[in-house]
Amino acid sequence: MTTLTPAALVTQLRWRYAVKKFDAARKIPAETWAALEEALVLSPSSYGLQPWRFVVVDDPAVRAKLQPLSWNQAQVTEASHFVVLAARPTTTEADVDAFIQRMCEVRGGTPDALAAYRKMMVGGVVKAMSPELQGHWAGHQVYIALGNFMTAAAALGVDTCPMEGINPAGYDEVLGLPAQGFKTLVACAVGYRSADDKYAAAPKVRYATTEVVRHV
Amino acid sequence: MTTLTPAALVTQLRWRYAVKKFDAARKIPAETWAALEEALVLSPSSYGLQPWRFVVVDDPAVRAKLQPLSWNQAQVTEASHFVVLAARPTTTEADVDAFIQRMCEVRGGTPDALAAYRKMMVGGVVKAMSPELQGHWAGHQVYIALGNFMTAAAALGVDTCPMEGINPAGYDEVLGLPAQGFKTLVACAVGYRSADDKYAAAPKVRYATTEVVRHV
Numbered sequence: 029m030t031t032l033t034p035a036a037l038v039t040q041l042r043w044r045y046a047v048k049k050f051d052a053a054r055k056i057p058a059e060t061w062a063a064l065e066e067a068l069v070l071s072p073s074s075y076g077l078q079p080w081r082f083v084v085v086d087d088p089a090v091r092a093k094l095q096p097l098s099w100n101q102a103q104v105t106e107a108s109h110f111v112v113l114a115a116r117p118t119t120t121e122a123d124v125d126a127f128i129q130r131m132c133e134v135r136g137g138t139p140d141a142l143a144a145y146r147k148m149m150v151g152g153v154v155k156a157m158s159p160e161l162q163g164h165w166a167g168h169q170v171y172i173a174l175g176n177f178m179t180a181a182a183a184l185g186v187d188t189c190p191m192e193g194i195n196p197a198g199y200d201e202v203l204g205l206p207a208q209g210f211k212t213l214v215a216c217a218v219g220y221r222s223a224d225d226k227y228a229a230a231p232k233v234r235y236a237t238t239e240v241v242r243h244v
Numbered sequence: 245m246t247t248l249t250p251a252a253l254v255t256q257l258r259w260r261y262a263v264k265k266f267d268a269a270r271k272i273p274a275e276t277w278a279a280l281e282e283a284l285v286l287s288p289s290s291y292g293l294q295p296w297r298f299v300v301v302d303d304p305a306v307r308a309k310l311q312p313l314s315w316n317q318a319q320v321t322e323a324s325h326f327v328v329l330a331a332r333p334t335t336t337e338a339d340v341d342a343f344i345q346r347m348c349e350v351r352g353g354t355p356d357a358l359a360a361y362r363k364m365m366v367g368g369v370v371k372a373m374s375p376e377l378q379g380h381w382a383g384h385q386v387y388i389a390l391g392n393f394m395t396a397a398a399a400l401g402v403d404t405c406p407m408e409g410i411n412p413a414g415y416d417e418v419l420g421l422p423a424q425g426f427k428t429l430v431a432c433a434v435g436y437r438s439a440d441d442k443y444a445a446a447p448k449v450r451y452a453t454t455e456v457v458r459h460v
Binding site for chain 1: 401
């Protein structure tokens with residue numbers, strides 16, 4: 029398999045930063061974007077339940093509506109691509125059954141053969157968690173997807189800017205997400221940094237490794 | 245810069261799975277592990293505030309204590325490395341000031357010059373969020389780190405197993421985290437899959453891309 033060397037990985041993660049100004053003229057090639065969409069789909073999640081939806085906003089008119097809901101940040105309209113990451117706020121037995129059904133489609137077999145796994149998921153998520161906790165649990169999975177996505181992009185040499193400073197309810201209204209059973213959590217602009225984004229050259233601020241990573 | 249091709253990225257993300265059985269005899273080389281620690285440190289976070297702590301459990305005796313707090317899963321003791329990801333439950337003005345101080349250390353300058361940024365962070369996190377919301381916010385950042393970490397590992401050809409099914413309070417007690425101002429959220433075993441982990445060959449179950457990724 030083709031992997032990054034440890035040094036190349038660190039170089040890419042140091043190269044990554046939250047882009048303030050994208051090159052609005054530079055678009056992500058189709059093959060690269062397809063890999064990034066697949067990275068989203070392949071994100072790990074608890075039990076594999078995938079309690080999420082990813083909305084890629086291609087329509088400039090929709091992006092223009094989202095920008096004022098994002099502190100007017102230019103990344104919303106200037107980046108090559110713009111992804112909204114949404115969570116399914118609650119998880120029901122029907123959601124578990126849909127996943128069991130999908131397992132059978134992909135791997136063969138019958139739902140009966142997966143009864144024990146179904147029971148574990150229903151017990152662990154549907155029954156053990158209140159609707160509020162289910163929302164937090166789903167949110168955690170969406171943030172795994174966000175972390176995976178930004179790192180996947182960096183590994184390809186593609187820039188990102190995660191955006192938590194958005195109005196999720198406003199996004200939901202523009203995108204019609206609640207009617208589809210999802211709620212906006214966070215967004216991510218994707219593309220290529222502008223040559224004159226001064227933030228690209230600023231040294232990355234992290235606490236010392238010995239502070240953040242402890243060995244026991 | 246050295247990046248992955250789109251095809252190689254997708255290959256690595258398809259290769260990744262939640263390892264059930266690690267090769268207990270195979271250790272991650274020091275240079276590779278150092279890059280993975282740096283990947284944790286370089287994880288993106290909201291405002292760059294890094295409300296987290298990563299504990300690498302080297303001591304077999306401590307791993308043995310954590311295993312029964314993890315549904316007795318063998319990955320805790322058999323994986324080459326084992327990381328506990330913990331969040332800082334609340335964020336105070338002192339935390340913001342520590343970060344401002346670190347910014348000055350890394351980039352030069354004085355806290356006075358960063359007064360506007362300080363105000364934005366204090367307003368956005370310390371004042372706008374209840375302690376409970378601060379906890380959720382910090383948790384989201386820790387899950388970004390988890391997603392980043394698993395994808396970074398996959399890019400290096402290193403296996404992982406994220407573990408949410410743990411007893412966080414039990415982990416906290418074993419690791420003494422609350423006294424340091426942190427709380428366990430999730431763990432991740434890291435190493436190399438055993439040749440006889442049958443789950444490695446199971447087709448990955450994901451909903452169709454057209455279902456999960458929508459374009460508007």
